[in-house]
Amino acid sequence: xxxxxxxxxxxxxxxAVDDLSFEVAKGEVVGFLGPNGAGKSTTLRILAGYIxxxxxxxxxxxxxxxxxxxxxxxxxxxxPESVPLYPEMRVIEYLRFRAALKCVGRRxxxxxxxxxxxxANVVDVAHQxxxxxxxxxxxxxxLADALLAKPPIVILDEPTHGLDPNQVRDVRSLVRELGREHxxxxxxxxxxxxxxxATRVVLIHRGRLIAEGPTDAIRELHGSRPVEFxxxxxxxxxxxxxxxxxxxxxxxxxxxxxxxxxxxxVTFAPAVTDVDRGCAVERCVAELVxxxxxxxxxxxxxxxxxxxxxxLTREGAHxxxxxxxxxxxxx
Amino acid sequence: xxxxxxIFKRELFAFFVTPVAWVLILVFLVxxxxxxxxxxxxxxxxxxxxxxxxxxxxxxxxTVLLYLVLFAVTPTLTMRAFAEERRSGTIETLLTxxxxxxxxxxxxxxxxxxxxxAMWLPTVLYLVILRRTGSLDPRSAASAYLxxxxxxxxxxxxxxxxxxxTKSQLVASGLTTLVLVxxxxxxxxxxxxxxxxxxxxxxxxxxxxxxxxxxxSGIVDSRRLVYYGTMIALPLYATTxxxxxxxxG
Numbered sequence: 001x002x003x004x005x006x007x008x009x010x011x012x013x014x015x016a017v018d019d020l021s022f023e024v025a026k027g028e029v030v031g032f033l034g035p036n037g038a039g040k041s042t043t044l045r046i047l048a049g050y051i052x053x054x055x056x057x058x059x060x061x062x063x064x065x066x067x068x069x070x071x072x073x074x075x076x077x078x079x080p081e082s083v084p085l086y087p088e089m090r091v092i093e094y095l096r097f098r099a100a101l102k103c104v105g106r107r108x109x110x111x112x113x114x115x116x117x118x119x120a121n122v123v124d125v126a127h128q129x130x131x132x133x134x135x136x137x138x139x140x141x142x143l144a145d146a147l148l149a150k151p152p153i154v155i156l157d158e159p160t161h162g163l164d165p166n167q168v169r170d171v172r173s174l175v176r177e178l179g180r181e182h183x184x185x186x187x188x189x190x191x192x193x194x195x196x197x198a199t200r201v202v203l204i205h206r207g208r209l210i211a212e213g214p215t216d217a218i219r220e221l222h223g224s225r226p227v228e229f230x231x232x233x234x235x236x237x238x239x240x241x242x243x244x245x246x247x248x249x250x251x252x253x254x255x256x257x258x259x260x261x262x263x264x265x266v267t268f269a270p271a272v273t274d275v276d277r278g279c280a281v282e283r284c285v286a287e288l289v290x291x292x293x294x295x296x297x298x299x300x301x302x303x304x305x306x307x308x309x310x311x312l313t314r315e316g317a318h319x320x321x322x323x324x325x326x327x328x329x330x331x
Numbered sequence: 332x333x334x335x336x337x338i339f340k341r342e343l344f345a346f347f348v349t350p351v352a353w354v355l356i357l358v359f360l361v362x363x364x365x366x367x368x369x370x371x372x373x374x375x376x377x378x379x380x381x382x383x384x385x386x387x388x389x390x391x392x393x394t395v396l397l398y399l400v401l402f403a404v405t406p407t408l409t410m411r412a413f414a415e416e417r418r419s420g421t422i423e424t425l426l427t428x429x430x431x432x433x434x435x436x437x438x439x440x441x442x443x444x445x446x447x448x449a450m451w452l453p454t455v456l457y458l459v460i461l462r463r464t465g466s467l468d469p470r471s472a473a474s475a476y477l478x479x480x481x482x483x484x485x486x487x488x489x490x491x492x493x494x495x496x497t498k499s500q501l502v503a504s505g506l507t508t509l510v511l512v513x514x515x516x517x518x519x520x521x522x523x524x525x526x527x528x529x530x531x532x533x534x535x536x537x538x539x540x541x542x543x544x545x546x547x548s549g550i551v552d553s554r555r556l557v558y559y560g561t562m563i564a565l566p567l568y569a570t571t572x573x574x575x576x577x578x579x580g
Contacts, residue, residue, distance in 0.1 A: 048427040052578040074429040084420035088348050100337035101428045
């Protein structure tokens with residue numbers, strides 16, 4: 001449904017999006033992730049046809065966004081990050097206006113507006129002026145607008161921003177539901193949101209694609225993170241004993257100054273499954289205890305998306321820095 | 332072009348739902364009413380009637396009040412058009428809907444022009460009054476209103492273009508007034524610059540005062556139609572190009 005190839009956007013000398021390529025198919029919810037200023041909103045704005053790409057190609061439902069912009073835009077429901085609305089209009093007036101703008105036929109218009117208001121849960125404020133609505137309601141009016149014409153592609157830039165926890169839950173389940181029949185792209189800072197509703201993640205940093213894949217795969221990408229054992233006494237013995245256990249690929253020792261406590265960082269081989277990993281951790285503890293070494297704490301930094309995000313964007317930053325250093329050196 | 336009607340209707344709605352348009356119309360009509368009263372009073376106190384001068388030709392052609400009002404009214408009608416949409420960000424939702432820039436510009440222009448016509452509409456009552464108390468040439472009246480429509484149309488087109496250039500309504504309004512007053516002053520050169528020179532011809536060609544004098548006397552000159560046609564079409568075309576250019580800004 002969405003195909004992006006070698007997309008680059010330049011603002012003067014600043015590179016906002018750098019050679020980005022990815023695809024979104026029908027029935028997918030793609031979480032667009034990245035720290036502030038990564039180029040998420042810029043990319044989504046290009047997909048929605050609001051700004052033009054410097055180079056590269058974007059195809060929306062088979063229509064090129066540059067050459068066949070009107071048709072491409074007809075297939076997209078877009079919720080911008082700032083949710084701009086006309087404050088002087090009533091919700092229902094606004095949605096009727098948007099429906100007409102999106103070429104919803106006169107006969108279908110009332111039903112479409114009604115449906116969108118139900119889905120976004122704004123029926124109770126239908127006759128209120130937008131200027132008196134709370135942030136949460138405005139956000140939902142924007143969401144109703146994005147879903148109004150029943151487009152095959154839905155692009156939501158931070159859809160739960162400003163919503164209370166109950167509304168966040170509603171929006172997440174709505175996005176999950178949308179994902180069954182639509183191609184959905186959602187950007188957010190709240191990683192648990194991606195965890196809760198995205199089937200795939202596109203992670204970008206400084207305009208470049210860092211990682212892409214099913215949400216589980218991204219999380220597992222960092223499943224081989226080390227498990228930390230805080231032990232008392234015989235750190236060298238402990239390290240050699242742990243290293244010999246099946247599945248362990250590496251063991252680093254970090255001795256704390258002025259105490260007999262030390263930390264063992266045990267890395268497992270990437271092929272080791274979660275179950276084997278758990279068993280290996282148990283065996284490590286048993287072995288250490290059998291050797292008379294005290295085990296104070298076993299800590300497994302969770303393989304959450306949040307960790308993957310932090311680590312990948314940090315790596316991305318290192319990479320970029322390393323590249324710019326190399327560039328300077330060659331100059 | 333299917334987007335034309337919804338945008339046109341929304342623009343009119345936005346004009347009339349706020350008190351701004353009503354206040355503008357009120358002030359406009361009070362000023363025009365005063366203007367008309369003074370002229371009629373002046374003509375009534377004349378001992379004898381000059382052939383070519385009628386209250387109608389004086390109202391539309393001979394006094395500066397008409398232009399002063401237009402310089403204040405037209406920038407106010409157009410300054411919001413794009414500047415406000417860009418400042419508030421609603422332009423993003425508008426341009427991500429299947430809307431062509433031509434439909435957007437034309438709809439906004441048509442809405443401003445409709446409001447402008449609505450402002451002038453009550454002044455038709457003056458003609459009714461003139462007709463009841465004396466004679467009135469309907470063709471001159473029609474030509475005078477055509478002049479008002481063309482001059483206003485040109486001014487609104489310039490104003491719309493200015494509104495697309497900047498995000499500030501104040502700057503848009505100031506810029507429009509600057510262009511319109513400059514054109515007016517250039518036109519006044521018709522009465523200052525020596526006749527027979529190129530400069531005089533240029534001044535006469537753009538002189539809105541001269542144009543309105545002709546229209547108010549019932550003269551519809553094709554040169555004027557071409558001039559105002561250009562003054563309407565050129566800024567509108569430039570505006571669509573500016574709207575397209577935002578994509579790359």
